[in-house]
Amino acid sequence: MPEMTLVEAVNLALARAMEDDSDVVVLGEDVGINGGVFRATVGLQTRFGPERVLDTPLAELLISGLCVGMAAQGLKPVGEIQFMGFLYPCIDQLVNHASRFRNRTQGRLTCPMVLRTPHGAGIRAPEHHSESTEAMLAHIPGLRVVIPSSPERAYGLLLAAIRDPDPVVFLEPTRIYRAAKGEVEDNGEALPLDVAFVLREGRDVTLISWGAMLKETMAAADALAADGVAAEVIDLATLKPYDEATVLGSVAKTGRCVIVHEATRTGGFGAEIAALIAERALTSLLAPVARVTGYDTIVPMARLEQHMMPSVDRIVTAARKACQFS
Amino acid sequence: MPEMTLVEAVNLALARAMEDDSDVVVLGEDVGINGGVFRATVGLQTRFGPERVLDTPLAELLISGLCVGMAAQGLKPVGEIQFMGFLYPCIDQLVNHASRFRNRTQGRLTCPMVLRTPHGAGIRAPEHHSESTEAMLAHIPGLRVVIPSSPERAYGLLLAAIRDPDPVVFLEPTRIYRAAKGEVEDNGEALPLDVAFVLREGRDVTLISWGAMLKETMAAADALAADGVAAEVIDLATLKPYDEATVLGSVAKTGRCVIVHEATRTGGFGAEIAALIAERALTSLLAPVARVTGYDTIVPMARLEQHMMPSVDRIVTAARKACQFS
């Protein structure tokens, strides 16, 4: 199996989906000959032509709205938003249309679209290039929100997202676009969209995260292991609707939970998980549910951005604190 | 003191703010001679002129962006978005600009604006007129999110919002615009923006809510009282940044907490509060933290909307369950 980066796996999945299904259309700013600012769509226009790999005008609302219209015709549009900071003009289309077409027409019209966008900070890019506002999206009924954390899962989950009959926002962890490498077989097999992945089993504490932060989370698990603490690590992967059963099952086992995300703390998606646990697994809890998150402030520009994000240290400290709680 | 409805109190606060400060400008669709579709701005244009009470073109992004520009000049714009379902085109301006101007320029330019919009379902209006996506807004650092639950608090909190040097989204509970009546003195006194209101003290269970749902929550407290259960009712009022101390203090006392909101459950703002409690008050908890919320689906159109919303019954049941938990 070839080893590749996460962004290459995205590219591979797109190519595969376009090859398998002539209804798949890729659109966005610079996705054509330029292959996307992160090279996620490189080679696609040459292979599938400019009608199926379409450079749009600079207008994000338009990209999302075009996807809705195309999807209503049975195409399977995959729109790219260049950075998550430019996704906000799409929110209206996502909330008011994409997520509702099926329900509004009681199944007559549907919206099998995917909106892909890089997610998160850490590449020292300008302002607005460091957003992780997945919680806003994961609050929208009718939408799916997916975020892979490895090349393999990027490939399988993106295929699943494209094949899914409903709208999916697919967040791609920018910071590990190239840093994450792994073997990916181009077997056309999708991964399930409603199942969390247990990346590591352990009985002492549950660490839950998604996207790029799993890098630090896994590193924290290593550090904890060196200390004799066996951390179970869950990659939530699909945030909406999310796999409550795996979360509850793990916490029932460990009794301790640390949720890690890069997004600002208040109202982040970590809150939802903590709430689920407080509601449905309270009696298993041996320690408070901890959230290790970005601070409650605006992601700073490049010079300070690394200070905003959870560090391995902060995760380890929280996990130890949970384990020592009594 | 004159008795008035909540929407009249909004109107009174607007008039007062405009009278006191010539920098206050009201803008939005139909806010002029028509006085707003809910009559919140009635009389203002006649009194303060069409330049300070401005009917904008039909463009919500524009309304929010104009507010940012006006605020940078030291005006205090109060924009109206006709229904919360039409607020989404403002999200880009709120996240990428309004909330960041102060930070981006390190205090050189600021954004003292207010964006008002009706919030919530229950008036049997068409689709998109029943939104309660406050959780999306409350996740944005640099913003304040406020929602009153009585005429008195509408008056005092709106004055505070307009005087606040930072951007505030002010959500007005549509369902009780006219249903909520109370005495309001036009004394020009603002209420604090970072303090939750304890509407009723009690030692057995803490009920936390905001906006229109406090109606059902208070009714539930009555029903519980009849049963001998003393519920403490907290009106969170300001969701961002919110008053963690009052929440934690109450839960420390009661050991039981039910959070009530109309918004869809997953990723709703109730999750944040439950998470806070799971993190900081776990040892006081005598029962799981319950969330009584709108279901995880799209707000149905008029015929079914009342079934989406938490009922007094559902709140009472959850509170009883919490009290009986062992």
Place this chain on the structure above:
Amino acid sequence: MASKKMADGGLPVIARFEVRHRNYLAPDGSINRPLPAFASDANLVTALYRAMLLLRNFDRKAVALQRTGRLGTYAVSLGQEAVSVGVASAMREEDVLLPSYRDNGALIWRGVKLEEILLFWGGDERGNQFSGPVQDFPFCVPVGSQAPHAAGVAYAFKLRKQPRVAVCMFGDGATSKGDVYEAMNFAGVHKLPVVFVATNNQWAISVPLRLQTGCETLAQKAVAAGFIGEQVDGSDVVAMRAAAEDAIAAAREGRGPRFIEAVTYRLGDHTTSDDALRYRSADEVQARWKEEPIARLRNYLVSQKMWSKAEEERLAAECHERVEAAVERYLATEPRRPETMFDHLYAELPETYAAQRRQLAGEGDA
């Protein structure tokens, strides 16, 4: 005539644009300029007339239902019936309509049942599961937000080389929305088979056109998208149909998108929740009654001997009957059960939410 001059008038002109105006029938039904061929086809023109009259009757009944608590907020077409009927009549079945909430007339022409429209306005999603062409869009409530959909639909037509046209309808207020502009600009880039129709009824609720835009015409909005915009007398159904036919034909033949400004007047309140007397005088409205499209067409039909008093009476009775029968079916519709609010959330309900559905169905608590 509007014509903006540069400060330095001596600079060379590198591009010129013009807006034309189309009208055939004068307000009294007399003929202003040579008519298009279809105007002498009695079957067709009386069909337009019937559709407009049915719409007006239907509107009246819908308002009555609303007033008596049996319908939700409703938006009448009073005074502007010629727009939706004229446009829809120029479409083919396989074309796709993307209407705004005030385009009842177009939906009815395309086969949506009156009771389905009532269901929608009665607050029931099943009204959108309608008998019109299966790919037609439901009413769009967020103003202008359907315009990018229209561009997407038209892009799909082009990609698949289907000779079909997307027709997107909205109001004068909608022309202020970036959504509409972005969609039009994109349509211009790819010369998509899409026709945008702006019903300029002079008002967006209480906001008059002059506060909506500084433009002399809405038709000129198309200049910024690189295609043709035409102004049409929207109270003249002959002009509306002719303009729509031309535009749709051009779009179908690959000659790119078109924009139609239909100038008319909203004689009624914005919706049943509105009281237009708050912001405009009864006199203004009264004056506009002279231009309204139904009397205008009737006068034309009568002058052309295409229509008789007897036919008028028969039609009135027919409309009444059709509307009453539809209302009966509407009122007899079984209510949806609460838990069905989960049924079309996703293609398959995720297990996570199944418990909530059961709770709603009274089968347990979640």
Place this chain on the structure above:
Amino acid sequence: MASKKMADGGLPVIARFEVRHRNYLAPDGSINRPLPAFASDANLVTALYRAMLLLRNFDRKAVALQRTGRLGTYAVSLGQEAVSVGVASAMREEDVLLPSYRDNGALIWRGVKLEEILLFWGGDERGNQFSGPVQDFPFCVPVGSQAPHAAGVAYAFKLRKQPRVAVCMFGDGATSKGDVYEAMNFAGVHKLPVVFVATNNQWAISVPLRLQTGCETLAQKAVAAGFIGEQVDGSDVVAMRAAAEDAIAAAREGRGPRFIEAVTYRLGDHTTSDDALRYRSADEVQARWKEEPIARLRNYLVSQKMWSKAEEERLAAECHERVEAAVERYLATEPRRPETMFDHLYAELPETYAAQRRQLAGEGDA
């Protein structure tokens, strides 16, 4: 010349629009048409020249800093220096500039220090706390999103009866955004004192103009907003300044907004993160070097005896010195402490977040 014809050519024309083009200096610096008066003011024209050359030098250094890891992503103005310099030179101090990320030239003209610009691109918010006019806006990164701000600023001017003008700059790509359209439309309604300048450098990263719009000119975008749009040779700084002067004067005098399309070419990569050879040929770029603004103006200056070789050499040394000194100051800037990320979140830090600030400061955990 572009001119769209209607299907039914016989319909009466009710509105006409035209776009004019402004150019004075030919690519070789010779004179194409009578010059505006300021063009013979040697002080002024050499000041424009100096500013453009400084900008080019500064850009070169900034790229070098980026390549060596001492600066973040950076966007050069190579080839389009005349636009930002020409526009800024026509503004008054009390006017307000709303720039895009590529308008360094305008900021520098208005007094922002080079080291402040480096701080910004170096990823430090303090670069926006700059020495330019205190009400000027910082660089705008989300394309086109500053246009509504410009309309808001201009509305404030009008409300307060201040004779000031907002100048909003953006690229060709930005003209596709609804934000820009909505702002322009609003400016048209109220005849606001605002000038919109679109730098049409032919590319939005890799997207060429023909995929950005179906329009023949960007200037015609103003037609949809009801005001005048002019196309200007954006590589001719005399034309840029003259056009900006006219537009700003008109706006200041209450004659409403204007739109300027500055046609030029981006000779460099989009930013330091871009490799333009992926999507356009070296030949295309090479050909455009003939039109670039600095040599053009130098030729003019020399032909008018306003400029000498000695002055050129002195200027080169001066630019070098100014840039180097700024870089030194930039590199010597004390870093911000991490906890300062909370300092300008709100006017006063809510108690709720104070614990987080303390944690960042290493004073406890939250």
